[in-house]
Amino acid sequence: MKPVKIGLIGCGKQAVKHISGFKKIPGVTVILGDTExxxxxxxxxxxxxxxxxxxxxxxxxxxxxxxxxCVPTPSHAPLIRDALNAGKSFFCEKPLCETMEEARDIQQVADQKKLAGMVGYVYRFSPIFELGKRLFEDVPSTGHSAVLGKITYAFLRLGGRGGHQAWKHMKASGGGAMNEMMVHMIDLAIWYFGRVKEAQLLGNMLIRPERPVGGKLEKVDGEDFVLARLKMENGVEVFVQSDLLTPSFSQYVEVEGENGSFFGSIQPEVPSYVYCEEPAAGYPAGRTPVNFGYINIFEAQMAAFVRSVRMGSSAAKSSIHDSILLFEAVTALKGNMR
Ligand SMILES: NC(=O)c1ccc[n+]([C@@H]2O[C@H](COP(=O)([O-])OP(=O)(O)OC[C@H]3O[C@@H](n4cnc5c(N)ncnc54)[C@H](O)[C@@H]3O)[C@@H](O)[C@H]2O)c1
Structure with missing residues (x-):
């Protein structure tokens, strides 16, 4: 197995999850760096x-x-450029960077230098959402699923309290419910349903300008509730909601079609299922429960990155191009945010 040496920059919360993934992969060594x-x-x-x-x-x-x-968002683009200029492929935690201009520049340099880039949209590695991808295989081009039939609408939610560091709750450092949480759900929506045609911000609020962060009461200005409507190019209507207000963490994806429903959550304790009115593509009529149990999705994500480095190929999931499609929606939504 070709040895791979990875320089991991930013030794905070995410680094620990990535290291646990790298340690499971034979032939991988990791060396750490941090401004501190x-x-x-x-x-x-x-x-x-x-x-x-x-x-x-x-x-x-x-x-x-x-x-x-694995550093705060404003430092992503400069460090990615340093990596590419040094001839090294990169993995970057989400979001890729702060603006569409930066994203396009990163794509251009990576293409020129034939280097791979991958972004930490880790929900794509959850088996329940991989099942969703199989159910919605034809939806980007046809709006139609072999199991659920014509898709009528989808609702994706990710609510929690956000990170324990104040920067994740401040606008100037790229914090707030959009960058922290909602990008994950918009990314899943694009993966399932294709490109966004229209993005409309339905709600953008700062409900708790003072909130406990890492055990301290902090004054913050990053939005803590966002609700958006995405109209996809294939006509599917998608609603996405995220917040930094939910004490118990709550995540799910609900997709409705003319023949049935898909309900999936990353939380193993939440009952996920596929429901069909008429049997379709191997699914019987009625509710088919789905439970994959607890899976370490960070391990799967880091293994996929190492595979792309070993093969010298672009990332099969969460590529730079995927982040550019995501930026189209996020840029439109942020244009309407105070
Ligand atoms: N995929 C996910 O589910 C998920 C979850 C949480 C955070 N994130 C993302 O991961 C990234 C890191 O978040 P975290 O929770 O690990 O943050 P953190 O604050 O816990 O750690 C960041 C570390 O980076 C270091 N650092 C800051 N600027 C640096 C620089 N320019 N060069 C080198 N080191 C620097 C800090 O000293 C700190 O140790 C963020 O982009 C965040 O949005 C992703």
């Missing part, structure tokens, strides 16, 4: 990994094949 050297040193000690004193050393090291970027 002590943070890199501490995580390196805990995980039994090497670290650098300055993240820039990662770009200069020719033995490092690829870079994994």
């Amino acid at each position: 050297t002590q943070t890199a040193r501490t995580l390196a000690g805990k995980e039994g990994l090497a670290y650098v004193n300055d993240p820039q050393e990662i770009f200069r090291d020719p033995s490092i094949n690829a870079v994994d970027i």
